[in-house]
Amino acid sequence: MKIIKKITEMQRLLIDLNLKQVGFVPTMGYFHEGHLTLMQQAKKDNDIVISSIFVNPLQFGPNEDFETYPRNESRDIQLAEKNGVDILFMPSANEMYPNERMVTLIANDRTDVLCGRSRPGHFDGVLTVLTKLFHIIQPDKVYFGLKDAQQVAVVDALIRDLNFSLELIGIPTVREDDGLAKSSRNVYLSQIERKEAASLYKALKIGQNLVVDGEKNPDTIIKEVEAVLTNETSGSIDYVELYSYPALRPISVINEQSILAIAVQFANARLIDNILLDENGNNVNRFK
Numbered sequence: 398m399k400i401i402k403k404i405t406e407m408q409r410l411l412i413d414l415n416l417k418q419v420g421f422v423p424t425m426g427y428f429h430e431g432h433l434t435l436m437q438q439a440k441k442d443n444d445i446v447i448s449s450i451f452v453n454p455l456q457f458g459p460n461e462d463f464e465t466y467p468r469n470e471s472r473d474i475q476l477a478e479k480n481g482v483d484i485l486f487m488p489s490a491n492e493m494y495p496n497e498r499m500v501t502l503i504a505n506d507r508t509d510v511l512c513g514r515s516r517p518g519h520f521d522g523v524l525t526v527l528t529k530l531f532h533i534i535q536p537d538k539v540y541f542g543l544k545d546a547q548q549v550a551v552v553d554a555l556i557r558d559l560n561f562s563l564e565l566i567g568i569p570t571v572r573e574d575d576g577l578a579k580s581s582r583n584v585y586l587s588q589i590e591r592k593e594a595a596s597l598y599k600a601l602k603i604g605q606n607l608v609v610d611g612e613k614n615p616d617t618i619i620k621e622v623e624a625v626l627t628n629e630t631s632g633s634i635d636y637v638e639l640y641s642y643p644a645l646r647p648i649s650v651i652n653e654q655s656i657l658a659i660a661v662q663f664a665n666a667r668l669i670d671n672i673l674l675d676e677n678g679n680n681v682n683r684f685k
């Protein structure tokens with residue numbers, strides 16, 4: 398595996414890869430099985446797998462966890478190599494953003510709800526960094542986790558609006574045995590919070606089962622999920638919302654592919670999770 402820190406070096410290397418099919422897995426590092434699953438799928442589908450580790454300052458708000466975001470470069474390098482990554486791109490913040498930026502990308506659809514509403518500017522930062530990474534790496538396929546389903550919806554819009562010639566692959570959420578979605582931020586849960594955090598997925602499943610049993614009213618499902626989270630966790634609910642997916646439009650009746658999504662703020666970690674459902678409440682494991 399090659400480790401590359403400079404953009405120009407990455408671009409030079411790509412010339413040698415000409416005509417090879419490239420799969421790209423962008424990440425912020427501190428790898429867990431979720432990341433590794435994306436890499437393994439990319440390896441199956443492509444000739445070359447490129448992954449990036451970049452904790453993107455632009456996508457963190459002023460009171461968010463940019464400084465304390467967990468990092469472990471040497472462990473990540475070993476894991477990437479073991480899981481099929483051919484090239485690991487690890488630019489510094491200065492390499493990615495050397496000057497004052499004159500062009501700003503603004504996400505103006507699919508972002509007025511969920512994390513887009515709670516984290517103003519977050520998806521603008523995501524769009525900016527991904528646009529740069531897509532230009533630098535020029536992949537054929539890009540791999541994203543459906544754990545961050547709103548991100549997948551926003552990247553889908555980015556690819557379409559800016560005419561990137563690449564295919565977006567959404568990978569189902571990888572979970573711990575008790576259902577908690579794997580996340581780099583889980584290390585910041587206390588022991589008690591870690592136990593409580595299993596209730597996020599439990600609450601989603603209870604919401605899903607209501608749909609399976611015939612409940613079509615999003616408000617009823619949202620209330621039930623909120624009740625589970627309130628009773629079973631000490632965290633504060635940031636949101637429990639239900640929309641069409643991937644358009645992320647409000648719906649009054651569940652009669653199309655939808656997302657039931659939650660965010661809970663614990664003392665030192667904000668956790669998100671979601672389930673994608675068809676109109677009968679069955680799991681959907683792809684993005685569209």
Ligand code: AMP
Pocket residue numbers: 423424425426430431432434435540541542543544545568569570571572578579580581
């Ligand atoms: P991050 O490093 O958190 O930015 O995540 C990098 C990629 O891994 C994103 O596309 C995430 O959606 C994906 N990812 C993170 N956690 C999981 C998970 N538990 N299951 C599947 N994909 C995940």
